[in-house]
Amino acid sequence: MGSQNQPLPPLTSAELLQAQAELWCHKFAYLKSVALHCAIKLGIPNAISRGAASLSELHAVLPVAPSKRPCLSRLMRFLAASGIFRVDDTNPAQGEVIYRLTAVSRLLVDDDDGHASLSPYMGGCLMPSYFMASLRLAEWLETDDCGKTAAETPFMMAHGTDFWGMLGGDAKLGAGFSEAMQSDSRFVAGIVIRECGEVFAGVRSLVDVGGGDGTMAKAIAKAFPHVRCSVLELPQVVHGVPADDDGKVEFVAGDMMEFIPPADALFLKFILHDWSDEDCVTILKRCKEAISARGPNGKVIIIDTVIGSAASKQTFEAQLVMDFAMMVLFTGKEREEEQWSRMFMDAGFTRTMAVIFICKQYGGCDATNSTNSAPRGFLVANQPTVSTSPEQAEHMSSQNKPLPPLTNAELLQAQAELWCHTYGYLKSMALHCAIKLGIPNAISRCGGGGASLSELHATLPVAPSKRPCLSRLMRFLAASGIFRVDDSTPTQGDVRYGLTAVSRLLVDDDDGGHASLSPFTASCVVPSYFMASLRLAEWLETEDGGAAPAAETPFMMAHGTDFWGMAGRNTEFGAIFNEAMGSDSRFITGIVVRECGEVFTGVRSLVDVGGGDGTMAKAIARAFPHVRCSVLELPQIVDGVQADSKRCKEAIPARGPKGKLIIIDMVIGSVASKQTLEAQLLMDLAMMVLVTGKEREEEQWSRMFMDAGFTRYKISPILGPRSLIEVYP
Structure with missing residues (x-):
């Protein structure tokens, strides 16, 4: 390893949280592929092809079961944030969100007189x-x-x-x-x-x-x-x-x-x-x-x-x-x-x-x-207006206008963006591969100067015949922002790679002030998750009820049991999940303890509800010795946030005005960063696939708190994609 390497300076809490958001975007990148795949299977681009459609108009023409319409809203929100569609605020239909095609989704509309649809190509790339x-x-x-x-x-x-x-x-x-x-x-x-x-x-x-x-x-x-x-x-x-x-x-x-x-x-x-x-x-x-x-x-x-x-x-x-x-x-x-x-x-x-x-x-x-x-x-001639079927047309907004032709540059850029979405799952796979090979740790051992390819060859378990492929993997990971190419210390023409803030989160725990997120990241790329996500379109088309028990989630549809049932019966699956949650708890606890100490002022006793192995509670007890900490964990996870909230309210009234509920969770739209919003929406899509939950906007949190009998709350968006929420009786 190079002798000029210097230790990297510690990351600030803000840097850690931004890096965490970027890491989420990479590990859940496969969901961008899945969401695009789902949109094609449901026929959403064709449904909007006259120019615009509200959610109610999409409900009328898409094969989405009435009970799943709230999930279609979440899917469209994610696809719009990803650039597949766009939200039109210029012509609201009775307060409804209006969605329009972008240059990207126009390439997915059925063939017309100007260009061929790329939907079959994109659908064929996700098997x-x-x-x-x-x-x-x-x-x-x-x-x-x-x-x-x-x-x-x-x-x-x-x-x-x-x-x-x-x-x-x-x-x-x-x-x-x-x-x-x-x-x-x-x-x-x-x-x-x-x-x-x-x-x-x-x-x-x-x-x-x-x-x-x-x-x-x-x-x-x-x-x-x-x-x-x-x-x-x-x-x-x-x-x-x-x-x-x-x-x-x-x-x-x-x-x-x-x-x-x-x-x-x-x-x-x-x-x-x-x-x-x-x-x-x-x-x-x-x-x-x-x-x-x-x-x-x-x-x-x-x-x-x-x-x-x-x-x-x-x-x-x-x-x-x-x-x-x-x-x-x-x-x-x-x-x-x-x-x-x-x-x-x-x-x-x-x-x-x-x-x-x-x-x-x-x-x-x-x-x-x-x-x-x-x-x-190749340059491309103007693309004509796309069309829709007569059945769809009668439901579409009467104010839709023909789309202007796309310029050559717009068509070509749209094709590149479409490729990035279609093969988004490979970003998750490349990150997963880097963790399994131990690349972040190998570069970390070199210090601030990074590691050359020849140095990585010497330390990683990569077969000599596959070294050219390692070079291609590193090139891709560097272009994706996981690593960086370091030109400041050239090694006889050998490319040197350094850690970024994102890949520093994947290094084994050390004295740098943060816990490794490798277990949490690796756990999100497993076959059972992906196979479940591929059933999303089918699940959206299936109505709840009927003679056969309905699958509450795409995960249940794919595997015949819900997420918690598999975690309880499959030892390996459960162990991976528990290790992932422990990894995330260690990471977020360090930041909470450093940045949010005032939250625990005046608190003498605390119960960590559903606190797993007590990682969070133990850290709080060490940092704040005056707080007596307990962990409440049940043999089975109880669904329903509202029911949990009511139990929480019953647990704190004896404490008077000082009693409070502390929640660390997402509030969608609470931060301005585009990448953090993408991380929030990716997590919401993961919740739709895996469990019956969801990520919520402030209005939805507020309604739940009021329904549970709480009187006020305070949201502090200081934990990156997540917020710290204090709720009072």
Whole structure:
């Protein structure tokens, strides 16, 4: 480790609380993916597609059970805060909230005359098999590649087969993937045809390599009749493709690793990022052979990601999150320009032999070397107004106006934002992997100077063959704000990574004045939570009541028992939950003791209701010896805050005016920070999925206090996402 490292200064309480809010946003990032998935399944973008809709109008057209309508309100609040929809305060309908589409959600509306909907693509990217594979990343990084049984990817480690093998054996997964690729191809084809027609000038024949059902090739053939288009696909894919009615596209069965039919131009959309460098060089060599006879006019057209090609921070994040997905699912990766260039040279290309044109809607470098701010590249023509069905139209607001066309920049930025939401679960997975590998502790041991990649290699349990993947993981975590790149102390060109305030919360407990939140953070990324969250749309559609017992939560729908029942019966699950609560209690207690001592002035006795193992009560007793502390904990958790509040009121009247109820909980909207509000709303969404509770706004807290017989309260928003609430009889 570096000799110049210095200990990091302690974090202030304000810094700790802000870092905690950011940490919550990362660990619950999978809920952003789930909320988007739920919105697509319920058809919310189409329901708002005329321009605007109130909640009551959404109730009238969406398949949400009447008893679940309050939950739809919470879902919409979260989606609006996340930028999927927006709240329109300019035209209130009898005091109701009005929701409108944003550029992001306009890409999810059913196909019209201007662009293809990306809903199938986004829906196809959130599968249980993907999530389960991503949870194996840390284990996979620790396992060296050796022998014939080594898993090439976390996906293979999780499922015993590679991605393509599962597609062939799982009809539902295969159909979902095919529909997703068709959706993306329709979207990209429209852009290519409108903005990049010059690419096809002089091209008489084109082969779409790995072109699936021919969506892209058919669009090119229709727009440019002079181009004779073919699709090269595996025999089993070609066998399942319906016959082309107009015969403009020919399908060729074959393997691109072995042979590619000759043509003036070869087209590869999102193909090479699935494959290793070695396999890509093989594919490119076959491409070179296929166009060599065409002389200087032959070329390979590639649509793929070139990391760092766009200036937008969100687009860069979209590129990195896609690279992370490649690491989990395939042997491929997203590449920087230098990596692309090296592969082209290794395959035998030169600028004089063939033009390599990388279409840059996903960011790129090419012979023409154009760039823009999208994840892949290409400018986009104006998007027309989206439409809705006649049945929906009669319920929509009469004051809705057609949406103005989106500019090219807005469309491209919207696509990048959509990727970030769709793959948001990978931010949770990357954080989970960092904790399991012990990366925060490894960097902490280096002190303030951080740790280089070579130093991390020496201390982390990462297999030597997986070290390039650790580099990609660290790049993603640094771009996400978990770590930082330290350029102040370069180590012979080796990248150095330092802790941020967020990752300092994940370091094992020390004398720095705070407890580690690693147990609490890791507990929030478990398969049972994710599987429950995927049932959210179905749960919202299911009415409570009927002959069969209704599932009170998506968690119960997914697992046949409620959260507390599983915690009581599953020893491992219960232990993880208890350790998480202890971790959170140690963290928040330190801040309460330091910053809120006046709350305990005049208090002689205190009962910590539902205080678990007494972590909080013990800390208060140590800090304030005059307070006699007790913990009330029941064998079973009693639902119902109002009932609990009444019992609390009965417990304190004998204390006279000095008796009070102290609550540490969230008050949504109590703080101005956008990130803290996002943390609050993510936690509320987690409550909707896991338990019957929710996070509340001040008006809701006030109503409960009054209903329980209390007369006044005081809210102090001094604990980050949470507030300290004092309630008096």
